[in-house]
Structure formats: structure tokens, C-alpha cells
Amino acid sequence: MLEIKDLNVSYGSRKILEDINISTEKGEFLGILGPNGSGKTTLVKAITKVLKPESGDITFNGRSIKHMSGTEIARHIAVVSQVISINFEFAVKDIVMMGRTPYIKSNESPEDFDIVEDSMEKTKTDFLKDRLVTQLSGGELQRVIIARALAQQTDILLLDEPTSHLDITNQIDILNLVKDESRKGKLVVAVVHDLNLAAYYCDKIALIRDGKLISLGTPAEVLTPETIGKVYNLPVEVVTNEITNSLYVIPKLEPLAHP
Amino acid sequence: MARDGRAVMILLSVLLVAMIASNTAIGSSDISPVDTVKIMVTAITEKLMLGDILHIEKVWSDSQDTIIMNIRLPRVLLGALVGAALATAGCAMQGLLKNPMADPYIIGMSSGAGLGAALAFALMLPLQLLAFVTAAGSIFIVYNISRIGERVPTETLLLAGIAVGFFLSAITSFIIFLSQSPHQIIYWLMGGLWTASWDKVKITFLMILVGIFMLYRQSWNLNVMLLGEEQAQCMGVDIEKVKRSVLIFSSLVTAAAVSVSGIIGFVGLIIPHIMRIIVGPDHRILLPTSTLMGAIFLVFSDTIARTILESTDLPVGVVTAFFGAPFFIYLLRKRRKSIYA
Structure with missing residues (x-):
């Protein structure tokens, strides 16, 4: 589906991404994890051709994005980034x-209206349709942005920290929604910060540090105390969460005395 | 497209026609509104060779005919064209730059045109041509200064525009300082429609019409770009192409307007804001309603400019700001919240 081959990206003489190789399949939920400044957002920008790589290639179904127009890429891949607010009514x-x-082409067709309607139903935003975006809460706005991405009718949904600014309920709502889309056959690629949410939702995790792919595999393969300790520079314990049956990462902090 | 948006468009179109007809009837020599309309209708039917079908008895003098057809009507029409051009270009520039201070002149166009006019007065060269060329030329320079490969960052564009603008203004000031008749240049810079003629209407009509139409074609892309350039790019908008197109056609209509009327301020800045308050941010409605409102507003302002003092014409730029600014302040206060970004 989406293949990243020997990807190198630089800003001037600074290497941001080095020899990244990732391949994916339809219906997969791929999490991209790594500390701040590790190159995750750069990877997202390279996939959408906002940034030009120094070398290497990115292909959708075997076709290189080098030979695709912006419109064509937008028909294959929809991007949801962190939108804090929209200031226009x-x-x-x-x-x-x-x-x-x-x-x-010039005006919306009846089909376009149907698709928009459908996307709003899927994201439970249809009751908001006549509201102004300036009046929405953070969670509502993020769901609207996802509705917009669904209306793009792409095979791939790319999310760049879609939930980092939301409360726990909204985070889970949004990730459930996205997980559903992957079960229906979309490839979901999401930059996630929360290791435990990633462990629960992702089929596959790519762990990046300093522009290099450190580990790629299932959550169980990637989220080991050794790897996390190395990448995040933080001692952790990894246990199995008995409620969700997924891995759970606990930082080894000293107990704080609460008077 | 919103239904109320369409209603506003129809209302403004009707208002514009009424404005053109009624303002042609106003002036220092007394010609009744009914006669004015009769004179105009007769002229149109003669042009279309329909005189036999619609026969209107001639009850006016030839001099009245001349005043209406050769003095007032071209001036009113030129005012409508210039107002439409400035308001549309201003609206497109505000959308493109996402900057509420943007107007058609923001990236140095007025300074370019001013320099052209100053040179024309000083060296006795054709004014309209030179002002057009220097106005368009200044944008060409600013665009190329800002360009990095295929990209033109909007912040750089704004700053380069301001820098080039100051540079050209300095030269203009120098020419005015040395000039024998500085008042001519200064009056021109204030903006006015004193020199309106059918020739000027004809020359600018096509440029402004084509330019405005081409700006309308970018409405959807401008909407999407309001959400941010990178997001727009991910939705398939070729943002550099949109920028180029909006810059080229805003410059075309503004240069055409400035070359016949000098630097008329305020219309291109405030009319889009007024319409944004009334119809919202959707450029598919915002652009055409700004066009219409700009035309209406400048026709109205120019009528005041040429009639308020008995002895002389005021520069219309004085009137647009004098009446427009308080109205805009009223709207700002009434709304009591940020109107933009």
C-alpha cells in the first residue's frame, strides 16, 4: 500500500531523516512514535510531498509520489493535523x-453533498452542520477535521498528533473512530505521543529517534523496556494491562511524598 | 452557495443600477432625474438601433444631452469600475495574505503608480500608460525578490512589498520636491475621477472585467487556503499557482484602476471587511458582493466629492475615508468582537 524506501530528508546540511524503510498494508493501523524532534512530523510532510526528500522514494500502490500531482496525492491520502482553532466563520x-x-471542478455536485453528509454521520458531527466552526470545542473541531478527511475518500488516513490537545474522553472517541476506519480497510498512519494509547490501538509501531528508525513491528516487539529506555532515555516497566489486554508502559518514578 | 448570499448579490446589483442612474442625475446643472433617464435610454436605444421600437420625445437640450452622456455618465461608470476593481482586489489580497491590513496597494502598487505619475508630470509623458506600467512593474519586482525557487512565502512578499514601496516613495518625494508644479502630482496621489472620459472607461473596462472574473475563479482555493497553506496543499490545492494567479489579476485590475484615478484609498481595505461582516468568509459570495459594494460606494462618494463644494471638486479619497471610516467603526463596535483572525 504505502511504501517508504531508503528515505533521506535534510534541512540544509542537517539530516532530519536517515534511511527510513517502512512498508504497510491495507487495513493496518501504523503508529509513528518517538521523542520530540525525532523527525515524525518531517516524515508526515515527506509522505504528503510538502517536503521534497533528498533521496529515496515513497510509493502508493507501487506508484511514486514524485510523478503525482498535488490533486492526485490528495485523492490517495488525507491528512488530519492538530487543529486548535479556525478563526474564520x-x-x-x-x-x-x-x-x-x-x-x-467548478461547483459541488449532488454526490459531493451526499459524501459530506455521510462523513458527518460517521464522525457524529451532523448535528453541528450549520454551526460556525469558530464556536466549536476542541473535540468537536477535531471530529469535524476528521469528517473533512473522510470526505476526501482516500485509501490512506494520515494523522499528525490528532489527539494531543484533547481530554481523555475525546482522545478515545477520536481514536475509536479512526480505528473503525482502519477495520473497514483504510490504512491509518498516526503520529501518537501516548505510548499506552499506541499500544492499545496500533497494529504496528515505528519508533524513531534522531531521524533513524530504531524499531518496527507489533507493539509487543517494539515496546520493550530496553527499546523505550534507549529511545526516550527513561527507565520504564512494561506490564500487561489486564482490562484491555494490551501492553502498559509505566515510567519508573520515585514515589512522591504527599503531605 | 448560501441562499442569503445570493439574495444579497441580487439586492446589491439592483442597488448598483439605481445608484448609477440616480447619481448621473445629480450635478451642478439642473437636469431632472426623469430627463436623465430618458436621455440615457434614448442613447442606448440609438446605439442598439432600436429607436423605432421605443420612441421617446426629445424634451431636453443638446447641451443637457452632452452633460449627461459625455461628462456625468462616463464619470459615474468609471467610478463604478474603479470601486469594483479596488474592492475585489483588496478582498482577494486579504484572503491570500490572511492579513486584515491588506489592501490592493499593500505590496507596493501605490508607490509604483505614484512614481509613474510623478515621472509623467515631470517629463510630460503619457500619464495613464506610465502609471499602469510602473504599478504593474513594482509588483513584478516585489514578486521576484520574494521568490525562493518555486515558492513565494507570503511574509516575505509583504515585507519586500513594504521595502520596495518605501524605496519608490522616496524617489517620488524627491521628484515632487524638485518639481515646478508639485500640486499636480499631489492632487493625483490623493485620487480622483476628474479626468473621466469614455476613452478611459473603454480602456479599463475589459482589463477590470477579465481580472475580476479570473479572481472569482480562485474563490474556492482561497477558502481552503484560509485554513492554512500546508493543509490546503494536502487537500490538493496548488498554493503557489493560486498565489501567482491572485497576485497577477489583483495587480492587473488595481493597476488599471490606479492609472485612471490615482491612489484612492480606503475602498479596497474597508469594503471587503464590511462585506465579510455581512455575508461571511466564503469567497464565492464575498468576492462578488465586494465588487458590487465597491462600485456602489465609490459612485456614491464621488457624487458627494463633486457636489458638496460649490466651486470645486474634492479628491474622492477624502470623501471615501471621511464617510467610510465612521461607518466601519460603527460596525466594529456593534459587533463587539474580533472580525478577522
Whole structure:
């Protein structure tokens, strides 16, 4: 599906990504993890061709993005980034319609309206459709942005820290929604910070540090105390969470005395 | 497209036609509104060779005919064209730069045109042509200074525009300082429609119409780009192409307007804001309603400019700001919150 081959990206003389190789399959949920400044966002930008790599290649279904136009890429891959606020008074349904940009020639067709409607239903944002985006809460806004990405009707959903600014309920709501999409066949690639949410939701994890791919595999293969200790420079204990049956990472902190 | 947006467009179109007709009837020599309309209708039917179908009895003098058809009407129409051009270009620039201070002149166009005019007065060269060329030329320079490979960062564009603008203004000030008749240049810089003629209407009409139409074509892309350039790119918008197109056609319509009317301020800045408050940020509605409102506002302002003092014409730029600014302040206060970004 999405293949990253020997990817190298530099800003000037500084290497940001070095020899990254990742391959993915349909219906997979791939988490990209790593400390701040490790090159995760750069990787997202390279995949969407916002940044040009120094060498290496990225392909969708065997076709290199080098030979694809912006419109064509937007038909294959939709990006959800962290949107804190939109300051322009568009109605929610207008924002979702913007997801149809790669398809609209001059005016929206009835089909476009149907797809927008459908995307809003999936993300439970249809009741907001006439509200102004300036009046939404953080969680509502992020769901609207996901509705917009679904309206793009792509095979790949790319999320760059979609939940870092949200409360725990909204984080889980959004990740459940995205997980559903991957079960229905979309490839989901998500930059996630929370190791435990990643352990629960991801089928595969790519762990990056200083621009290099340190580990790639299932959560059980990647989230070991040794690897996490090395990448994050933090001693941790990894246990199995008996409620979710997924791995749980606990930083080894000294107990604080609470008077 | 929102239904109320369409209603506003129709309302403004009707208002514009009424404005053009009624303002042509206002002036220092007394010609009744009914006669004015009759004169205009007769002229149109003669042009279209429909005189036999619609026969209107001639009850006015030839001199009245001349005043309406050769003095007032071209001036009113030129005012409508210039107002439409400035408001549309200003609206597109505000959208592109995501900057509420943006107007058609923001990246140095007014300084370029001013220099052209100053040179034309000083060296007795054709004014309109030179102002057009220097206005468009200044944008060409600013664009190329800002360009890094295929990309033009908007912040660099703004700063380069300001720098080039100051540089060109310095030369203009120097020319004015040395000039024998500085008041001519200074009046021109204030902006006015004194020199309106059918020729000027004809020359600018096509440029402004084509430019405005081409700006409308970017409405959707401008909407998406309001969410941020990178996001727009991920939705398939070729942002550099949109930037180039908006810059080229804003410059075209602004240069066309400036070359016949000097630097008329305020219209290109405030009209888009007023319309944004009324119809919202969707450029598919915002751009055309700004066009119409700009035309209406400048026709109205120019009528005041040419009639308020008995002895002389005021520069219309004085009037636009004098009446427009308080109205805008009223809207700002009434709304009591940030209107932009």
C-alpha cells in the first residue's frame, strides 16, 4: 500500500531523516512514535510531498509520489493535523465540503453533498452542520477535521498528533473512530505521543529517534523496556494491562511524598 | 452557495443600477432625474438601433444631452469600475495574505503608480500608460525578490512589498520636491475621477472585467487556503499557482484602476471587511458582493466629492475615508468582537 524506501530528508546540511524503510498494508493501523524532534512530523510532510526528500522514494500502490500531482496525492491520502482553532466563520458543513477539493471542478455536485453528509454521520458531527466552526470545542473541531478527511475518500488516513490537545474522553472517541476506519480497510498512519494509547490501538509501531528508525513491528516487539529506555532515555516497566489486554508502559518514578 | 448570499448579490446589483442612474442625475446643472433617464435610454436605444421600437420625445437640450452622456455618465461608470476593481482586489489580497491590513496597494502598487505619475508630470509623458506600467512593474519586482525557487512565502512578499514601496516613495518625494508644479502630482496621489472620459472607461473596462472574473475563479482555493497553506496543499490545492494567479489579476485590475484615478484609498481595505461582516468568509459570495459594494460606494462618494463644494471638486479619497471610516467603526463596535483572525 504505502511504501517508504531508503528515505533521506535534510534541512540544509542537517539530516532530519536517515534511511527510513517502512512498508504497510491495507487495513493496518501504523503508529509513528518517538521523542520530540525525532523527525515524525518531517516524515508526515515527506509522505504528503510538502517536503521534497533528498533521496529515496515513497510509493502508493507501487506508484511514486514524485510523478503525482498535488490533486492526485490528495485523492490517495488525507491528512488530519492538530487543529486548535479556525478563526474564520465557516459553517461546519462548508469545512467538511473542503475535503472534496481534489474532486470538485467548478461547483459541488449532488454526490459531493451526499459524501459530506455521510462523513458527518460517521464522525457524529451532523448535528453541528450549520454551526460556525469558530464556536466549536476542541473535540468537536477535531471530529469535524476528521469528517473533512473522510470526505476526501482516500485509501490512506494520515494523522499528525490528532489527539494531543484533547481530554481523555475525546482522545478515545477520536481514536475509536479512526480505528473503525482502519477495520473497514483504510490504512491509518498516526503520529501518537501516548505510548499506552499506541499500544492499545496500533497494529504496528515505528519508533524513531534522531531521524533513524530504531524499531518496527507489533507493539509487543517494539515496546520493550530496553527499546523505550534507549529511545526516550527513561527507565520504564512494561506490564500487561489486564482490562484491555494490551501492553502498559509505566515510567519508573520515585514515589512522591504527599503531605 | 448560501441562499442569503445570493439574495444579497441580487439586492446589491439592483442597488448598483439605481445608484448609477440616480447619481448621473445629480450635478451642478439642473437636469431632472426623469430627463436623465430618458436621455440615457434614448442613447442606448440609438446605439442598439432600436429607436423605432421605443420612441421617446426629445424634451431636453443638446447641451443637457452632452452633460449627461459625455461628462456625468462616463464619470459615474468609471467610478463604478474603479470601486469594483479596488474592492475585489483588496478582498482577494486579504484572503491570500490572511492579513486584515491588506489592501490592493499593500505590496507596493501605490508607490509604483505614484512614481509613474510623478515621472509623467515631470517629463510630460503619457500619464495613464506610465502609471499602469510602473504599478504593474513594482509588483513584478516585489514578486521576484520574494521568490525562493518555486515558492513565494507570503511574509516575505509583504515585507519586500513594504521595502520596495518605501524605496519608490522616496524617489517620488524627491521628484515632487524638485518639481515646478508639485500640486499636480499631489492632487493625483490623493485620487480622483476628474479626468473621466469614455476613452478611459473603454480602456479599463475589459482589463477590470477579465481580472475580476479570473479572481472569482480562485474563490474556492482561497477558502481552503484560509485554513492554512500546508493543509490546503494536502487537500490538493496548488498554493503557489493560486498565489501567482491572485497576485497577477489583483495587480492587473488595481493597476488599471490606479492609472485612471490615482491612489484612492480606503475602498479596497474597508469594503471587503464590511462585506465579510455581512455575508461571511466564503469567497464565492464575498468576492462578488465586494465588487458590487465597491462600485456602489465609490459612485456614491464621488457624487458627494463633486457636489458638496460649490466651486470645486474634492479628491474622492477624502470623501471615501471621511464617510467610510465612521461607518466601519460603527460596525466594529456593534459587533463587539474580533472580525478577522
